[in-house]
Amino acid sequence: MPDYALEAAHGGLVVGIDEVGRGPLAGPVVAAAVAFTSPPDEMLSRLLDDSKKLTAKRRMVAYDLLMQASNILIGVGAASVTEIEQINIAQACHLAMRRALDRLGRMPDLALVDGKHAPKLPCPIQMVIGGDGISLSIAAASIIAKITRDRLMARLAVRHDAYGWERNAGYGTAVHMSGLKTQGVTPHHRRGFAPIRNMIEAEAHAA
Structure with missing residues:
Protein backbone atom coordinates (compact mmCIF):
# COMPACT_ATOMS: atom_id res chain seq x y z
CA MET A 1 0.00 0.00 0.00
CA PRO A 2 1.26 3.53 -0.72
CA ASP A 3 2.23 5.83 2.11
CA TYR A 4 3.31 9.42 2.71
CA ALA A 5 7.00 8.70 3.29
CA LEU A 6 8.38 10.28 0.10
CA GLU A 7 6.35 13.43 0.60
CA ALA A 8 7.31 13.73 4.28
CA ALA A 9 10.99 13.08 3.59
CA HIS A 10 11.25 16.01 1.23
CA GLY A 11 9.06 18.53 2.98
CA GLY A 12 7.58 21.58 1.33
CA LEU A 13 4.81 21.22 -1.25
CA VAL A 14 5.19 17.86 -2.98
CA VAL A 15 2.95 16.95 -5.91
CA GLY A 16 2.24 13.47 -7.25
CA ILE A 17 1.69 13.16 -11.00
CA ASP A 18 0.30 10.22 -12.98
CA GLU A 19 -1.30 9.67 -16.36
CA VAL A 20 -4.00 7.35 -17.66
CA GLY A 21 -4.73 6.32 -21.22
CA ARG A 22 -1.38 5.43 -22.74
CA GLY A 23 -2.60 2.17 -24.30
CA PRO A 24 -6.17 2.67 -25.61
CA LEU A 25 -6.98 2.82 -29.31
CA ALA A 26 -9.23 5.86 -28.85
CA GLY A 27 -9.52 9.00 -26.78
CA PRO A 28 -7.08 11.41 -25.18
CA VAL A 29 -4.46 10.76 -22.56
CA VAL A 30 -5.28 12.37 -19.19
CA ALA A 31 -2.92 13.29 -16.34
CA ALA A 32 -3.55 14.53 -12.83
CA ALA A 33 -1.35 16.39 -10.37
CA VAL A 34 -2.22 16.11 -6.68
CA ALA A 35 -0.54 17.85 -3.73
CA PHE A 36 -1.57 17.51 -0.10
CA THR A 37 -1.01 20.69 1.88
CA SER A 38 -1.02 18.53 5.02
CA PRO A 39 -0.85 14.73 5.35
CA PRO A 40 -4.05 12.94 4.30
CA ASP A 41 -6.14 11.57 7.13
CA GLU A 42 -6.12 7.88 8.04
CA MET A 43 -9.41 7.02 6.34
CA LEU A 44 -8.36 8.50 3.00
CA SER A 45 -4.88 6.98 3.28
CA ARG A 46 -6.38 3.51 3.67
CA LEU A 47 -8.49 4.00 0.55
CA LEU A 48 -5.76 5.23 -1.78
CA ASP A 49 -3.90 2.82 -4.02
CA ASP A 50 -2.99 2.30 -7.66
CA SER A 51 -6.31 2.98 -9.43
CA LYS A 52 -5.98 -0.25 -11.43
CA LYS A 53 -6.00 -2.29 -8.22
CA LEU A 54 -9.17 -0.74 -6.83
CA THR A 55 -12.72 -1.87 -7.39
CA ALA A 56 -14.90 0.65 -9.22
CA LYS A 57 -16.82 1.33 -5.99
CA ARG A 58 -13.73 1.92 -3.86
CA ARG A 59 -12.17 4.06 -6.59
CA MET A 60 -15.29 6.24 -6.70
CA VAL A 61 -15.37 6.61 -2.90
CA ALA A 62 -11.71 7.66 -2.92
CA TYR A 63 -12.33 10.10 -5.77
CA ASP A 64 -15.23 11.75 -3.94
CA LEU A 65 -13.19 12.12 -0.76
CA ALA A 79 -3.50 15.68 -24.65
CA SER A 80 -5.83 15.13 -27.57
CA VAL A 81 -5.84 12.40 -30.20
CA THR A 82 -4.49 14.95 -32.70
CA GLU A 83 -1.61 15.77 -30.37
CA ILE A 84 -0.91 12.07 -29.80
CA GLU A 85 -0.62 11.62 -33.56
CA GLN A 86 1.57 14.70 -33.96
CA ILE A 87 4.10 14.13 -31.19
CA ASN A 88 3.67 10.41 -30.26
CA ILE A 89 2.07 8.91 -27.18
CA ALA A 90 5.07 9.25 -24.86
CA GLN A 91 5.42 12.98 -25.52
CA ALA A 92 1.64 13.42 -25.31
CA CYS A 93 1.72 11.87 -21.82
CA HIS A 94 4.37 14.39 -20.81
CA LEU A 95 2.33 17.22 -22.31
CA ALA A 96 -0.71 16.16 -20.30
CA MET A 97 1.44 16.08 -17.15
CA ARG A 98 2.71 19.61 -17.76
CA ARG A 99 -0.83 20.84 -18.29
CA ALA A 100 -1.97 19.13 -15.08
CA LEU A 101 0.86 20.81 -13.16
CA ASP A 102 0.00 24.18 -14.71
CA ARG A 103 -3.54 23.81 -13.35
CA LEU A 104 -2.43 22.93 -9.82
CA GLY A 105 -2.46 26.60 -8.81
CA ARG A 106 0.91 26.59 -7.02
CA MET A 107 4.41 25.64 -8.05
CA PRO A 108 5.51 22.63 -5.96
CA ASP A 109 8.92 22.16 -4.40
CA LEU A 110 9.08 18.64 -5.86
CA ALA A 111 7.12 16.54 -8.33
CA LEU A 112 6.91 12.79 -7.74
CA VAL A 113 6.19 11.34 -11.19
CA ASP A 114 5.09 7.78 -11.83
CA GLY A 115 7.34 5.92 -14.28
CA LYS A 116 10.95 6.08 -15.41
CA HIS A 117 11.00 8.68 -18.22
CA ALA A 118 11.05 12.21 -16.84
CA PRO A 119 8.85 14.88 -18.41
CA LYS A 120 10.14 18.43 -18.68
CA LEU A 121 8.57 20.27 -15.75
CA PRO A 122 9.35 23.68 -14.22
CA CYS A 123 10.23 22.16 -10.85
CA PRO A 124 12.51 19.43 -9.44
CA ILE A 125 11.40 15.90 -10.35
CA GLN A 126 11.78 12.52 -8.70
CA MET A 127 10.75 9.58 -10.85
CA VAL A 128 9.09 6.73 -8.95
CA ILE A 129 8.66 3.42 -10.78
CA GLY A 130 5.38 1.88 -9.67
CA GLY A 131 4.73 5.16 -7.88
CA ASP A 132 0.96 4.72 -7.66
CA GLY A 133 1.60 1.82 -5.30
CA ILE A 134 4.26 3.72 -3.30
CA SER A 135 3.24 7.37 -2.91
CA LEU A 136 -0.15 8.51 -1.65
CA SER A 137 0.07 11.63 -3.82
CA ILE A 138 0.72 9.62 -6.98
CA ALA A 139 -2.01 7.12 -6.03
CA ALA A 140 -4.44 10.01 -5.64
CA ALA A 141 -3.38 11.38 -9.03
CA SER A 142 -3.93 7.99 -10.66
CA ILE A 143 -7.47 7.79 -9.27
CA ILE A 144 -8.42 11.31 -10.36
CA TRP A 165 -16.24 3.04 -24.68
CA GLU A 166 -18.39 3.48 -21.58
CA ARG A 167 -17.09 0.05 -20.48
CA ASN A 168 -13.68 -0.35 -22.13
CA ALA A 169 -12.49 3.31 -22.06
CA GLY A 170 -11.15 2.95 -25.58
CA TYR A 171 -9.04 -0.18 -25.07
CA GLY A 172 -9.08 -2.79 -27.82
CA THR A 173 -11.67 -5.17 -26.38
CA ALA A 174 -13.71 -7.56 -28.52
CA VAL A 175 -16.66 -5.15 -28.45
CA HIS A 176 -14.47 -2.26 -29.55
CA MET A 177 -12.90 -4.23 -32.38
CA SER A 178 -16.31 -5.42 -33.52
CA GLY A 179 -17.51 -1.83 -33.64
CA LEU A 180 -14.51 -0.87 -35.74
CA LYS A 181 -15.34 -3.62 -38.24
CA THR A 182 -18.99 -2.59 -38.56
CA GLN A 183 -18.81 1.20 -38.12
CA GLY A 184 -15.24 2.06 -39.05
CA VAL A 185 -12.80 4.55 -37.59
CA THR A 186 -13.98 7.73 -35.82
CA PRO A 187 -12.12 11.04 -35.34
CA HIS A 188 -11.45 9.88 -31.77
CA HIS A 189 -9.39 6.85 -32.84
CA ARG A 190 -5.61 6.99 -32.71
CA ARG A 191 -4.61 6.43 -36.31
CA GLY A 192 -0.96 5.92 -35.46
CA PHE A 193 -1.70 2.86 -33.30
CA ALA A 194 -1.15 -0.38 -35.20
CA PRO A 195 -4.69 -1.89 -35.11
CA ILE A 196 -6.23 1.36 -36.38
CA ARG A 197 -3.45 2.04 -38.89
CA ASN A 198 -3.70 -1.51 -40.26
CA MET A 199 -7.47 -1.21 -40.63
CA ILE A 200 -7.17 2.09 -42.52
CA GLU A 201 -4.47 0.66 -44.79
CA ALA A 202 -6.53 -2.47 -45.48
CA GLU A 203 -9.58 -0.37 -46.40
CA ALA A 204 -7.46 1.83 -48.69
CA HIS A 205 -5.97 -1.25 -50.36
CA ALA A 206 -9.40 -2.82 -50.85
CA ALA A 207 -10.71 0.35 -52.48
Missing part, protein backbone atom coordinates in the same frame (compact mmCIF):
# COMPACT_ATOMS: atom_id res chain seq x y z
CA LEU A 66 -10.29 13.60 -2.69
CA MET A 67 -12.52 16.14 -4.43
CA GLN A 68 -14.07 17.15 -1.10
CA ALA A 69 -10.84 17.37 0.91
CA SER A 70 -9.79 20.82 2.09
CA ASN A 71 -6.06 19.99 2.31
CA ILE A 72 -5.51 19.13 -1.33
CA LEU A 73 -4.57 20.88 -4.58
CA ILE A 74 -5.61 19.19 -7.84
CA GLY A 75 -4.76 19.87 -11.46
CA VAL A 76 -5.93 17.85 -14.46
CA GLY A 77 -4.56 18.03 -17.99
CA ALA A 78 -5.03 16.13 -21.22
CA ALA A 145 -6.92 10.83 -13.83
CA LYS A 146 -8.72 7.52 -14.34
CA ILE A 147 -12.14 8.72 -13.18
CA THR A 148 -11.79 11.86 -15.30
CA ARG A 149 -10.84 9.91 -18.42
CA ASP A 150 -13.46 7.19 -17.89
CA ARG A 151 -16.16 9.86 -17.66
CA LEU A 152 -14.89 11.55 -20.80
CA MET A 153 -14.96 8.26 -22.72
CA ALA A 154 -18.48 7.56 -21.46
CA ARG A 155 -19.60 10.93 -22.84
CA LEU A 156 -18.02 10.12 -26.20
CA ALA A 157 -19.80 6.76 -26.16
CA VAL A 158 -23.17 8.53 -26.21
CA ARG A 159 -22.37 9.79 -29.71
CA HIS A 160 -20.43 6.69 -30.80
CA ASP A 161 -22.31 3.81 -29.22
CA ALA A 162 -20.93 0.90 -31.28
CA TYR A 163 -17.55 0.67 -29.52
CA GLY A 164 -18.39 0.13 -25.85
